Amino acid sequence: MTILEELDLPAERVLTDPDVTSSLAHDEAEWAPAGRPLAVVRAITPEEVQAVVRACFAHSVPVVARGAGTGLSGGANAVDGCVVLALDRMDRVLEIDPLERLAVVQPGVVNDDLRAAVAEEGLWYPPDPASSPWSTIGGNVATNAGGLCCVKYGVTRDYVLGLQVVTGTGELVRLGRRTAKGVAGYDLAGLMVGSEGTLGIVTEVTVKLRPLPPPAITVAGYFSSIVDAGEAVAASAAAGLTPAALELVDKHCLEAVDDWRNMGLSVEAEVVLLARLDEPGAAGERAAARMVECFEGAGATFAVQSTDEAESEALFAARRLAYPALERLGPVLTEDVCVPKAQVPEMLARIERTAQRHSITIANIAHAGDGNLHPLLIVDHGDEAARARAQRAFDQIVADALALGGTVTGEHGVGLLKKPGLTAELGPAVLDLHRSVKHALDPRGILNPGKIF
Known part of the structure; x- marks a missing residue:
């Protein structure tokens, strides 16, 4: 009996047509390689996920989980001969508990849909990646996604209370808790967050919620230099300000959005900083005035x-x-480095020099308030020489971030694109610890093989 026969699932949920499976074999990281899957399975229950993993375990077939496919590191890319386990149809909000301020959701729930659902109860789910209108909670958990509000309110891991997970041996287990506090055993739920589907496949997520914040005050600043904008970020941190968001957008980005959506955003500035401050009343007004200063x-x-x-x-x-x-405009190679806030001006200066040195257009967006920078390296279609220069620039940006005490990824994950950077950041001894954890939870190495390390 073949693995597909063993699954015994309705035919419409097991896809084998190469024209169909190829469209579900990769995420949005255009420069990351993707293999040819044996099949794509569209699961709708945790038990179906468990059945798929058990069959893959028995046959030593790789299994790669995916949600909406909005990732930017190749973390959801297929390997040859794998089963892609698509979780986007597991998209129900199972419970909202206003008293305990938590929600229980399936992994295919879209981030913005969860936020809208809990807002009806006067509650808020803060993690808000730029992809929140499209990305799913399962994918957010897999990469420990952050977003615009994380400078003040934290990232996905800060909001995951518990998980239901299928392990690499096909066990369906619950990790974590529903209570506000709990220290029973190791934090295995926290371990799963950010593991990019290499330690288990998430089939349910329990997240904590906050009350809806008050209306925010927006402060906008225009700068003629990206380094000056970086100095403003460092200055606001030194002043003790903690905005709900502090975002950097350069002119390349604003012009591209304007050309696409005709939003009338042309500004007389090379870089714009956008701050949101949500302290209520007079405190918010004072914070806004200080941010302007x-x-x-x-x-x-x-x-x-x-x-x-x-x-x-x-x-x-x-x-x-x-x-x-x-x-x-062309193929985009997306960076995701994070540096200490004091080093933001220097890191932006180095990015600018790297663009000049390699003759590459680099647009810049950033969650500047917490030092998470997203340089976007753009080349023309079919220009292989420019593509090679962009890859060298990408590697230089990673090296510069590490040299300034930063990390190779703040929220997109390692996937395939950042594997060399992770090796440089962690070193052999710590990588061995990671591999030991991986082997304990996935002894046959079938869960998303080849990713991270």
Whole structure:
């Protein structure tokens, strides 16, 4: 009996047509290689996920989980002969508990759909990656996604209370808790967050929630230099300000969004910083005024507390649309380095020099408030020489981030693109610890093989 016969699932949920499976064999990391899967299985229950993993375990067949496929590191890319386990149809919000301030969801729930559902109860799920209108909670858990609000409110791991997971041997287990506190045993739920499907396949997530925040005040600053914008980020941190969001968007990004969506965003600036401050009342007004001072002190050509809510929303929308807008210009190689806030100006300066040295266009967006930078390296279609230069620039940016005390990935994950960088960051002894954990939970190495290390 073949592995597909053993699965005994309805035919419409087991896809083998290569034209169909190829479209589900990769994420949005255009430069990461992808293999040819044996099949794609669209599971709809945890028990079906378990059955797939047990069959793959018995036949030593790799299994690669995917959600919406919005990842940017190749973490959900197929390997030859694998079964791709698509979880996007497991998309129900199972429970919202206003008293305990938690929600229980399936992995295919879209981030923004969860946020909308809990908002009806006056609650809020803070992690908000730029892909929140499309990315799923399971994928957010797999990469420990962050987002615009993480500078103040934290990343996905800070909100995961418990998980239901299928292990590499096909066991369906529950990890974590529903209570506000709990220290019974190792934090295996926390271990799963950010593991990119290499330690287990998530079939249910219990997340904690917060009350909806008050309306935010937006401060916008225009800068003629990306380094000056970086100095403003460092200055705001030194002033003790903790904005709900502090985002950097350069002119390349704004122009690309404007050309695509005709949003009227042309500004007389090379770089825009957008801050949101959500302290209530007079405290929020004081924080906004101090943020304006920090922007002006760092050399802003224009800095103001916005009174036009529609304009503010348009600028933040442009921040979210920057990546797909730039993709229209040519293949994009996306960085995701994170450095200490004090090093943001120097890191931005190094990125600028790297672009000049390698004759590559590098657009910049960033969760600047926590030092998480997303340089976007853009080349023309079919220009292989430029592609090679972009890869060298990518490697230089990783090396510079590590040299400044940073990390190779803040939220996109290691996947395939950052494997050399992870080796440089962690070193042999720590990598061996990772491999030991992997072997304990996935003894046959069938879960997303070849990713991370």
